[in-house]
Amino acid sequence: xxxxxxxxxxxxxxxxxxxxxxxxxxxxxxxxxxxxxxxxxxxxxxxxxxxxxxxxxxxxxxxxxxxxxxxxxxxxxxxxxxxxxxxxxxxxxxxxxxxxxxxxxxxxxxxxxxxxxxxxxxxxxxxxxxxxxxxxxxxxxxxxxxxxxxxxxxxxxxxxxxxxxxxxxxxxxxxxxxxxxxxxxxxxxxxxxxxxxxxxxxxxxxxxxxxxxxxxxxxxxxxxxxxxxxxxxxxxxxxxxxxxxxxxxxxxxxxxxxxxxxxxxxxxxxxxxxxxxxxxxxxxxxxxxxxxxxxxxxxxxxxxxxxxxxxxxxxxxxxxxxxxxxxxx
Numbered sequence: 001x002x003x004x005x006x007x008x009x010x011x012x013x014x015x016x017x018x019x020x021x022x023x024x025x026x027x028x029x030x031x032x033x034x035x036x037x038x039x040x041x042x043x044x045x046x047x048x049x050x051x052x053x054x055x056x057x058x059x060x061x062x063x064x065x066x067x068x069x070x071x072x073x074x075x076x077x078x079x080x081x082x083x084x085x086x087x088x089x090x091x092x093x094x095x096x097x098x099x100x101x102x103x104x105x106x107x108x109x110x111x112x113x114x115x116x117x118x119x120x121x122x123x124x125x126x127x128x129x130x131x132x133x134x135x136x137x138x139x140x141x142x143x144x145x146x147x148x149x150x151x152x153x154x155x156x157x158x159x160x161x162x163x164x165x166x167x168x169x170x171x172x173x174x175x176x177x178x179x180x181x182x183x184x185x186x187x188x189x190x191x192x193x194x195x196x197x198x199x200x201x202x203x204x205x206x207x208x209x210x211x212x213x214x215x216x217x218x219x220x221x222x223x224x225x226x227x228x229x230x231x232x233x234x235x236x237x238x239x240x241x242x243x244x245x246x247x248x249x250x251x252x253x254x255x256x257x258x259x260x261x262x263x264x265x266x267x268x269x270x271x272x273x274x275x276x277x278x279x280x281x282x283x284x285x286x287x288x289x290x291x292x293x294x295x296x297x298x299x300x301x302x303x304x305x306x307x308x309x310x311x312x313x314x315x316x317x318x319x320x321x322x323x324x325x326x327x328x329x
Contacts, residue, residue, distance in 0.1 A: 004140055005061035006133055007115040008053065011104050012123050014070040015042055024099050027242045043124075043299075043310050046072060047328055051321035052127035056293075059133055063327075064111050064118075066104060068097075074328050082327060085111055095239040102161060103239050105251040109224035117142070120251060121216045122296070125271075128286075128320065129293045135270055142218035143267040146186045146259055147194030148201040151209025160246055161238075165253035166209055168231055173260040175207045182262035190268045210256050214273035215294045223254050223263070271295055280309055287316040 014020065053060060064083045071077065077084055087096055090110040095103055101122075108120065117137050136143055151162055179186045179202070186198060194211045201208055228235055231249075238248040258264045271294025274283035283297045297313065 004117050004137070005115045006059070006137060007062045007064060007118040008057075008060050008121060009064045009066065009108055009111070009114070009118050010049065010121045010123055011066035011101065012046060012072075013042075013068055014072075017068070017070045020068055020070060023097055027097070027099070043297075043313060045310075045314055045317055046123060047074060047325070048314075048317035048321050049121070049123065049126055050327040051317075051323075051325045054325040054327065055321065056127045056130045061115055062113075064114060066111075076327050076329050079327050083111075083113070092239070097242070098239070099242055100238075100244045100248070102244055102248045102250045103241070106224075106235055106238060106249060106253075108219075108251075109221045109228070114221055116221045117218070118221065119216050119218050124298055125214075125216050125294060125296045126287075126317075127293065128290045128295055131270070131293050135267070135293065136216075136218040138265045141263065141265040142220060142258055144218065144255065144259060144264045145191055145194060145211055145213060145269060146182070146188070146198075146264070146266055147191050147211035148198045148207070149209040149211045150201065161244075161248040161250040162209075162212075162252055164234075164247065164249050165256055166207055168234070168249070168253060169256045169260050170206045172230065172257075173207070175205060175260075178260050178262065185262065185264070185266045188266050190266050192268055194269075207256075207260065210252075210259055212252065212255075213269055213271065214296050214298065215271040217251065217255050219251075219254055220258070220263070223258055227254055227257050273298065276309065280312075284312055284316045287313070288319050290320055 053063065060081065062081050062083055064085050065075075066085045066087070069086050071084065076082070087098060087104070090112065091098065091103065091107045095107075098104065105120070108114070108118075117140070119136050134143070151166055187195065189195065191198065197211070235249055238245075238250075241248060271292045272286060273296040274280075274286065275298050276283060283295070286292060286295055
């Protein structure tokens with residue numbers, strides 16, 4: 001078994017930073033851009049992400065913390081496992097400034113000293129139970145759920161960043177050959193309920209979509225390099241958009257590429273996604289009860305009492321992580 005180092009990567013933005021606000025206002029979003037407030041507002045719970053990593057994933061090699069330039073006041077920037085990465089440190093200058101998570105994500109492979117094996121987290125995805133290296137990588141292969149889903153029609157272009165990525169996958173991969181070549185990765189009981197959908201979608205002669213769990217994703221840096229080599233024009237176009245745009249590509253393209261190429265090892269679902277507009281109470285209980293290894297608590301436009309919900313979430317995290325981590329001052 002290979003013993004390669006595994007890094008974590010997480011982006012963060014301080015939407016209350018007045019300098020960032022002024023910079024953002026200089027660039028009026030185009031008609032196709034996504035510049036909603038929920039893309040940036042802060043639940044002020046990031047310290048619990050670090051507490052979860054220290055307590056439940058102490059084996060991590062390095063954490064690459066991506067930021068526009070601002071930093072949490074409590075962050076121990078001198079922690080030996082922490083690498084502060086500003087946008088200008090890795091995103092080509094011609095694409096800056098950017099306020100799009102897509103641009104921040106698809107250039108990750110350019111981060112200096114990033115390990116070949118890394119796990120990408122959004123700042124709303126937390127570790128709440130012990131995780132092992134094998135939950136993300138085995139023998140140098142990223143672990144993922146290989147399951148089909150319905151996301152596009154065959155020629156559905158510019159519908160979303162997801163469908164744009166699937167269009168590219170169909171350009172390079174034959175669905176039937178991909179699945180036959182990796183049959184027991186796709187047709188495997190470990191995929192649970194998702195296996196049924198895969199079987200139902202098998203007759204389609206193209207990839208209609210891939211099951212996405214909205215959790216942390218395991219990637220190989222070389223996957224990013226390969227896809228950039230093949231699709232530099234389209235990826236570069238995404239990078240020219242200052243805000244999220246439905247014509248973009250996103251990190252899922254690299255996830256789908258690993259699945260379609262068979263460059264992964266199967267794993268069952270190890271976490272849960274909660275939309276806070278619909279399942280706030282369930283999310284809070286899942287945190288308190290430490291029901292899952294990973295949990296995503298996704299912001300929503302239909303939250304009635306944002307400040308009240310924010311406090312409840314912080315209280316829930318504090319219940320399982322009452323002590324500061326070494327990443328905090």
